[in-house]
Amino acid sequence: MELSQLVMFKAVADQGSIVRASERLHCVPSNITNRIKLLEQELGVLLFIRKGRGLVISPSGRLFLGYVNKILSLCEESQRALDPLSAPSGDFRIGAIESSATGRLPKVLSRYHQLYPAVQMQFSTGDWSQLSADVVSHKLDGAIIAVSPEHADIESMEIYQEDLVLIASPSAGPINQPEDLQGVDLFMWPEGCPYRKALVNWLERHEISSPITSIASYGTILGCVSSGAGVSLVPRGIFEQFRQVGGIQGYFFKDLTPVQNYFIWNKQVEFHRAKDKFADLLKEEFKC
Numbered sequence: 639m640e641l642s643q644l645v646m647f648k649a650v651a652d653q654g655s656i657v658r659a660s661e662r663l664h665c666v667p668s669n670i671t672n673r674i675k676l677l678e679q680e681l682g683v684l685l686f687i688r689k690g691r692g693l694v695i696s697p698s699g700r701l702f703l704g705y706v707n708k709i710l711s712l713c714e715e716s717q718r719a720l721d722p723l724s725a726p727s728g729d730f731r732i733g734a735i736e737s738s739a740t741g742r743l744p745k746v747l748s749r750y751h752q753l754y755p756a757v758q759m760q761f762s763t764g765d766w767s768q769l770s771a772d773v774v775s776h777k778l779d780g781a782i783i784a785v786s787p788e789h790a791d792i793e794s795m796e797i798y799q800e801d802l803v804l805i806a807s808p809s810a811g812p813i814n815q816p817e818d819l820q821g822v823d824l825f826m827w828p829e830g831c832p833y834r835k836a837l838v839n840w841l842e843r844h845e846i847s848s849p850i851t852s853i854a855s856y857g858t859i860l861g862c863v864s865s866g867a868g869v870s871l872v873p874r875g876i877f878e879q880f881r882q883v884g885g886i887q888g889y890f891f892k893d894l895t896p897v898q899n900y901f902i903w904n905k906q907v908e909f910h911r912a913k914d915k916f917a918d919l920l921k922e923e924f925k926c
Contacts, residue, residue: 727756730912733781741875793905799896801874807866816844823868
């Protein structure tokens with residue numbers, strides 16, 4: 639079964655005549671006749687009932703026509719999707735680390751949906767290593783991570799630098815210098831998190847030793863901190879998102895180096911309009 643056969647079948651069904659169908663498709667009637675016969679042989683049914691010089695579509699032909707219309711419609715849609723002048727459509731699978739998903743992306747995702755409603759976005763969160771692996775294996779069309787990608791198949795774009803904020807409960811007292819953290823309980827994401835690494839490096843430079851409890855949830859980390867159980871280091875986007883709720887105080891230190899965030903995609907995928915438009919929106923939002 640070939641696409642050209644389906645086009646001929648639909649033309650005959652619409653025109654009710656092989657001659658009129660041949661005029662519409664600009665081909666000889668005998669070609670259409672032979673192709674329709676081959677299609678009927680392959681399907682094992684008669685698609686048309688010969689009536690005089692014309693044709694009447696058979697019950698099997700009417701059933702088949704419904705599927706043919708869907709197939710040809712999808713073919714046209716795929717051509718429009720690949721047209722560089724057309725609006726993006728289809729599935730778009732995007733992932734992000736939780737700090738970006740919570741503190742930076744809600745506005746971008748809402749704007750993207752308003753601009754491109756024909757795109758069916760599938761959004762997920764994960765750690766940077768899993769997101770990178772999913773981009774390499776084509777499970778994701780793109781992702782936002784906070785580690786410079788090193789895989790040969792990954793292309794990246796710097797989007798924003800995330801300032802780091804120490805947070806604590808107001809009841810814990812002020813944090814004026816790194817030494818104030820000596821022996822204080824710290825709540826951070828598990829090892830491998832770039833923000834945890836930034837904190838560990840900062841503490842080591844100041845020769846501070848404090849126990850770190852691993853928690854893979856900003857909601858839980860913020861709950862522990864607001865209760866006065868300890869301190870954490872979070873991206874500024876997370877701090878700004880939750881400080882209005884109350885129960886946390888932020889502290890900034892100049893030698894806490896900001897962490898660069900990246901948008902990544904698989905460089906083997908040469909054309910993806912939905913992904914390209916998302917990258918454009920990230921550039922606009924973060925002025926990168």
